[in-house]
Amino acid sequence: MDLGRLQEINPWCYALTPLPGEARAPVRLYAGAALLRDMDAKVLEQIANVARLPGLVGAAMTMPDAHWGYGFPIGGVAAFDAEAGGIISAGGVGFDISCGIRCLRTNLDLPSLRPQLERLADQLFRTIPAGVGEEGKLKLAPAELDAVMRGGAQWALRHGYGEAADLDYIEERGCVAGAEPKSVSDLAKQRQRGEMGTLGSGNHYLEIQVVERIFDVKAAAAYGLSAGQVLLSIHCGSRGLGHQVGTDYLVTLAKAASRLGLQLPDRELACAPIKSPEGQQYLGAMNAAINIALANRQILTHLARAAFRAVLPQARLETLYDVSHNTCKAETHAVEGKPRLLYVHRKGATRAFGPGHAALPARYRDTGQPVIIGGSMGTGSWILAGNAEEQNGAFASASHGAGRAMSRHQALRKWNGRELIHELAANGILIRTRSMRGAAEEAPGAYKDVDAVAEATERAGLARRVALLRPMACVKG
Amino acid sequence: MHESFAYFEHGADVGIVGRGAQIEQAFEQAAMAVFALMTTLDALLPRQSVAIEFEEADAELALVTWLNRLLGEARSRALVFCRFRLRRNGAHWSGTAAGEPWRAGLERGVEVKGATLTALAVTQQDGIWEARCVVDV
Numbered sequence: 153m154d155l156g157r158l159q160e161i162n163p164w165c166y167a168l169t170p171l172p173g174e175a176r177a178p179v180r181l182y183a184g185a186a187l188l189r190d191m192d193a194k195v196l197e198q199i200a201n202v203a204r205l206p207g208l209v210g211a212a213m214t215m216p217d218a219h220w221g222y223g224f225p226i227g228g229v230a231a232f233d234a235e236a237g238g239i240i241s242a243g244g245v246g247f248d249i250s251c252g253i254r255c256l257r258t259n260l261d262l263p264s265l266r267p268q269l270e271r272l273a274d275q276l277f278r279t280i281p282a283g284v285g286e287e288g289k290l291k292l293a294p295a296e297l298d299a300v301m302r303g304g305a306q307w308a309l310r311h312g313y314g315e316a317a318d319l320d321y322i323e324e325r326g327c328v329a330g331a332e333p334k335s336v337s338d339l340a341k342q343r344q345r346g347e348m349g350t351l352g353s354g355n356h357y358l359e360i361q362v363v364e365r366i367f368d369v370k371a372a373a374a375y376g377l378s379a380g381q382v383l384l385s386i387h388c389g390s391r392g393l394g395h396q397v398g399t400d401y402l403v404t405l406a407k408a409a410s411r412l413g414l415q416l417p418d419r420e421l422a423c424a425p426i427k428s429p430e431g432q433q434y435l436g437a438m439n440a441a442i443n444i445a446l447a448n449r450q451i452l453t454h455l456a457r458a459a460f461r462a463v464l465p466q467a468r469l470e471t472l473y474d475v476s477h478n479t480c481k482a483e484t485h486a487v488e489g490k491p492r493l494l495y496v497h498r499k500g501a502t503r504a505f506g507p508g509h510a511a512l513p514a515r516y517r518d519t520g521q522p523v524i525i526g527g528s529m530g531t532g533s534w535i536l537a538g539n540a541e542e543q544n545g546a547f548a549s550a551s552h553g554a555g556r557a558m559s560r561h562q563a564l565r566k567w568n569g570r571e572l573i574h575e576l577a578a579n580g581i582l583i584r585t586r587s588m589r590g591a592a593e594e595a596p597g598a599y600k601d602v603d604a605v606a607e608a609t610e611r612a613g614l615a616r617r618v619a620l621l622r623p624m625a626c627v628k629g
Numbered sequence: 630m631h632e633s634f635a636y637f638e639h640g641a642d643v644g645i646v647g648r649g650a651q652i653e654q655a656f657e658q659a660a661m662a663v664f665a666l667m668t669t670l671d672a673l674l675p676r677q678s679v680a681i682e683f684e685e686a687d688a689e690l691a692l693v694t695w696l697n698r699l700l701g702e703a704r705s706r707a708l709v710f711c712r713f714r715l716r717r718n719g720a721h722w723s724g725t726a727a728g729e730p731w732r733a734g735l736e737r738g739v740e741v742k743g744a745t746l747t748a749l750a751v752t753q754q755d756g757i758w759e760a761r762c763v764v765d766v
Binding site for chain 1: 636638639640641642643667668689690693694697698700701702704705707709731735736737738739740742743744745746747749763765766
C-alpha cells in the first residue's frame with residue numbers, strides 16, 4: 153500500500169486523506185507504517201467505498217491484520233445507525249457468518265502432554281470431521297434445524313453437547329436474539345444437513361497449543377492461564393447454512409440496493425437499509441446462522457473433550473472464551489457522549505469489550521473480554537484483553553488473525569504440502585490433514601507476522617497482550 | 630477451441646475465470662474452475678445428475694446465481710460435480726451438473742463457500758465470452 157494519501161494520527165493509526173470532491177465519512181487504518189506498507193492497496197479502495205455507505209457512524213476502519221476481501225476488506229469495521237438510514241451488508245459480514253475461535257484451557261502441562269501428543273493428534277483427527285466433503289454424524293431434520301437456529305449453543309447443551317459452564321464464556325451466552333429461520337432458504341437448510349459438528353477447510357483448524365509467555369499477569373490469572381499450560385483452540389463457523397445465507401442474500405441485497413436507489417460505489421457492497429424488508433430478512437437469517445456457528449463450536453468442543461479423555465483420562469477442558477469475527481451485531485456505544493444503538497459490522501474483526509462491560513461474565517469483568525488472534529499452523533497465536541472504549545476507538549473491535557500475506561496460488565507455487573508437514577514435524581508441530589494442497593495454501597509463510605499484528609493491536613489501543621501461544625499439533629481441513 | 634478456465638490472484642480468496650464461444654460455455658467453464666479447486670476433476674465420473682433452473686436477466690448476477698446454486702446443490706447432496714451444461718433463453722437459465730459422491734481416494738482441495746460480486750464481470754471480446762469473479766474459500 154502506498155502511504156502517500158495517509159495522514160498519521162499517531163504511529164499506530166492513520167487517516168485516509170479525501171481526494172478533491174470526494175464525499176465520504178472518515179477512514180481510519182489501525183496499524184503501524186510497516187504493516188500498512190505490506191498491505192494490499194485494495195484494502196484502501198474497499199474501506200474508502202465502505203465510508204460512502206449511508207448511515208455510517210464515525211469512521212470506516214481497518215484492523216492491523218486487514219487484507220483484500222469481497223465487499224468490505226477483511227479486518228474491516230463499520231457501524232451503522234438504523235434511524236439514520238444505515239445499511240446492513242452481506243459482504244460486510246462475510247459468507248462464513250460467525251466464523252470464530254473457541255479457546256479451551258486444560259489442566260495439562262507440557263510434560264504431561266508431550267508423551268501422548270501423537271496419539272492425541274491422531275485421536276482428534278479421527279474424531280473431528282475436517283476437510284471438504286467430510287460430513288458429521290449428526291443429521292438434523294428441518295424442524296430440528298430450526299430449533300438449532302433459534303437456540304445456538306444452548307440447543308447443543310440441551311442435547312448433551314458440552315457443559316453448562318461453557319455458556320458463561322460464549323458471546324451472548326451462546327444464543328443471539330432475532331434469529332428467523334423463515335428467512336433462511338430451503339437450500340441453506342439442506343446444505344447444513346451433514347455439516348453440524350464439522351470443521352470445514354481452508355483456514356479452519358483445531359489446534360493444541362501451549363502457553364509460551366505471559367504478558368499481563370493479572371489478566372492471565374483471570375483467564376486461568378499460566379506458562380506451560382496446554383490449550384485447545386477451534387476455528388470454524390456456520391458451515392454450509394451460513395455460506396448459503398451469505399450467497400442467497402448477496403444477490404437479494406444487490407437487487408434491493410438497486411430498487412431502493414442506493415448509490416453504491418461498487419456492486420460488491422450489496423446492502424439494504426436495516427429497516428427495509430430485505431435488510432430485516434437478512435438480519436434474521438444472519439442471526440440464525442450465528443446460532444448455527446455457536447452450536448457447531450459447542451458440538452466440536454464436546455467431540456474434542458471426548459478425544460482428549462480417550463487419550464488422557466485426567467484431562468479437563470474449560471471454555472476460556474468463544475469469540476466470533478464475522479458478524480453484524482446491534483450494540484450500544486457512546487457517540488459524542490450519548491449512547492446510540494449501532495449495527496456494528498465486523499468482518500474478520502473481533503469484538504473486544506473492555507473492563508466493566510455488562511455483557512462480560514463476572515470472572516472477566518475487571519480485565520475485559522478475551523480477544524483471540526489466531527496465527528498460522530506454524531507460528532504463535534495470541535490472547536489479548538479488551539480495552540475500555542476511551543482507549544479503543546473502533547467500537548470495541550480488534551484484530552482476528554495474522555491475515556494473509558500472499559494468495560493461495562502464490563503459496564501453492566512456493567510450497568509443497570507434504571514437505572511442509574515434514575518440516576513442521578521437525579520443528580515439533582504435528583499436522584493432521586487430508587489435503588496436501590490445503591496444507592501448502594496454509595503455509596505459515598503465506599501469512600503476515602502474527603506477533604507484529606498483536607503488537608500493533610496493543611499499541612493502537614484496541615486490546616492489550618495477555619499471552620502468547622505456541623502450536624503443538626494442528627488438525628486442518 | 631475457445632473453452633477454458635483459469636484463475637486470477639486475490640489476497641485471501643481465489644479469482645476464477647471461464648471462457649467460451651457462447652456465454653453459457655463461459656459459465657460452464659467458470660463452474661469447472663470452481664469445482665477444480667475442491668478436487669481433481671479428471672478423477673470424477675458423472676454418475677449422478679442434478680437439474681438447475683433459475684430466472685435472472687442480469688448476466689453478471691446470473692453467473693453468481695449459477696455458481697452458488699451449483700455449490701448449494703453439491704453440498705446438500707454430498708456430491709462433487711465435474712460436468713456442466715447450461716442453456717439460456719432470455720432471462721431463463723436451465724442446465725445440469727453431474728458428478729459423484731465424495732469418496733476415499735479423491736483429492737481434497739479447498740472448500741468453496743460461495744461466489745461473490747467482487748471483480749465480477751461477464752464480457753465478450755473478439756468472439757470470446759469471459760465470465761469472472763472472486764469465490765470465497
